[in-house]
Amino acid sequence: MNIIILLLAYLLGSIPSGVWIGKLFYQKDICNYGSGNTGTTNTFRVLGKKAGIVVLLADVLKGTLATSLPLLFHSDMPILWGGIAAIIGHTFPIFAKFKGGKAVATSAGMLLAYSPLFFVYAASIFVICLLITSMVSLSSMIAAVVVTISTIILPYIWPTILPEFNWVLTLVAAxxxxxxxxxxxDNIVRIKNGTENKVPFGLNKKK
Incomplete structure (x- = not known):
């Protein structure tokens, strides 16, 4: 049963929302534009705000659903393993020639299934970083590090957000x-060179 759950989680993660929406409604394959990634950021860049929001929600929700599969099937498998399978699927999707996104939104969906309050905390960190840096890539990396550290310290300093330390969560976050x-x-190279793409808002927005 656990193998079936992991397979289903991978297949859910493999759904290339950006590719399908681009081809169906915009007659564009986003793999051929922008960064070539199938995720939320490139969808915003290539297809616009409406499509980007839809893909963001879809990528978050598929991570949430995949993470919840062990509960839905009454399995004793830690739910985070379903999330990991979805992240792998999102990054290497079988439905898009194994060329996917960067797993940020799907990872957020995994956190939403694990702990809604912790998800809000993590999302807030990302938004704050984005408002300061105006760079999705840098904000994603900073938030990932802060979230990983938070899995260790929050149970002791802010248990309302994360009541107890879970080594599996810390391992998965790392x-x-x-x-x-x-x-x-590639984004790290562009950040160092000062050529990274910026969003049109925030303290460091593109001019």
């Missing part, structure tokens, strides 16, 4: 953080 940094390796 692994996802490394994964996010790896997927943003």
């Amino acid at each position: 692994a996802v953080s490394c994964f996010i940094f790896y997927r943003h390796k």
